[in-house]
Amino acid sequence: MWICPKCSTSVEPSFEICWSCGTTVDGVEDPTFVTADNASPIKDPSDNLRKSKESSVEPELPEPPLELVECYRARDSAEAKFLMDRLAEIGIMALANGTHMGNTEYMLPLFSPRIEVRAEDYARARGLVDEFELRKKARLAGVENL
Ligand SMILES: [Zn+2]
Known part of the structure; x- marks a missing residue:
């Protein structure tokens, strides 16, 4: 055990x-010496790896951003609402002009509302929309009970 000539600390x-x-027994100070408190933390490669993995993971959001595709342009709010209800019945969430159509929005005279569904639902939604359009055309053509 020796006593540091500078700070009088007992040193092993x-x-x-x-x-x-950082002073030697002879009282020579090491200019490059940094105390443990000031030294930068020792880099642990596995720690860096863990951090990069964490940052690549998307933060959990209550509702992930939806990739919406337009599947139909309705004639008016009523038609949009009707189609969206049909889509909801088969479990497809649809938006009209970027909103869920509540009863309030249903009353708004939207001009040709754009009906959007999630990209993954598009094929199923199109099936329903195609059928809807066929029925509509038939109705307009005066054909009943198609
Ligand atoms: Zn010392």
């Missing part, structure tokens, strides 16, 4: 410099 004999201030 196995240390050549004072662990507290």
